[in-house]
Amino acid sequence: MSVFTLKEIQQKLELFQANWKHQEQELILLLKFSSYQKTLDFVNDVAKIAIAQNHHPSMQVDYCEITLKLTTHDSGALSQKDFTLAKAIDDLLLQRS
Amino acid sequence: MSVFTLKEIQQKLELFQANWKHQEQELILLLKFSSYQKTLDFVNDVAKIAIAQNHHPSMQVDYCEITLKLTTHDSGALSQKDFTLAKAIDDLLLQRS
Numbered sequence: 001m002s003v004f005t006l007k008e009i010q011q012k013l014e015l016f017q018a019n020w021k022h023q024e025q026e027l028i029l030l031l032k033f034s035s036y037q038k039t040l041d042f043v044n045d046v047a048k049i050a051i052a053q054n055h056h057p058s059m060q061v062d063y064c065e066i067t068l069k070l071t072t073h074d075s076g077a078l079s080q081k082d083f084t085l086a087k088a089i090d091d092l093l094l095q096r097s
Numbered sequence: 098m099s100v101f102t103l104k105e106i107q108q109k110l111e112l113f114q115a116n117w118k119h120q121e122q123e124l125i126l127l128l129k130f131s132s133y134q135k136t137l138d139f140v141n142d143v144a145k146i147a148i149a150q151n152h153h154p155s156m157q158v159d160y161c162e163i164t165l166k167l168t169t170h171d172s173g174a175l176s177q178k179d180f181t182l183a184k185a186i187d188d189l190l191l192q193r194s
Contacts, residue, residue: 044137056133061155
């Protein structure tokens with residue numbers, strides 16, 4: 001069970017720039033890129049953040065598209081770790097835009 | 098529709114070292130790694146092959162696990178491109194083992 005209420009989660013999502021969705025105890029973000037190389041660069045940048053935070057997103061990589069899914073497996077729900085990771089990824093997107 | 102019969106696909110799969118599966122017009126391979134860094138290294142090595150072959154697998158990256166799915170979207174089925182890509186990934190795994 002999440003430590004956050006649905007309202008709290010919604011409020012946190014509204015602070016992000018990117019279009020993060022909350023679905024089935026996960027934060028989900030679909031991203032599209034203009035080339036395979038840019039897709040890979042993003043995977044590697046997200047991975048650096050994941051290593052630094054010791055919290056790892058699920059990444060579905062399909063040519064020029066990535067679907068990120070963040071959750072906390074230990075609790076089977078969203079935790080602050082997921083929002084901290086989402087914020088760093090959100091900032092990364094902002095830097096690139 | 099695949100250009101290969103089920104028997105031909107089965108025969109091709111038997112030539113691989115890794116445990117590739119044929120399911121719903123895809124070649125699927127689940128791989129586990131001993132660290133996140135090794136997982137990422139593999140993603141990048143597969144990406145280099147994908148760029149060289151101009152044929153890109155779907156990669157589901159979950160911490161120390163990758164699920165590869167190969168298909169040919171143009172035809173909605175398996176083509177020789179998928180087996181050529183699978184062979185190169187199979188050889189990569191063999192080099193690393």
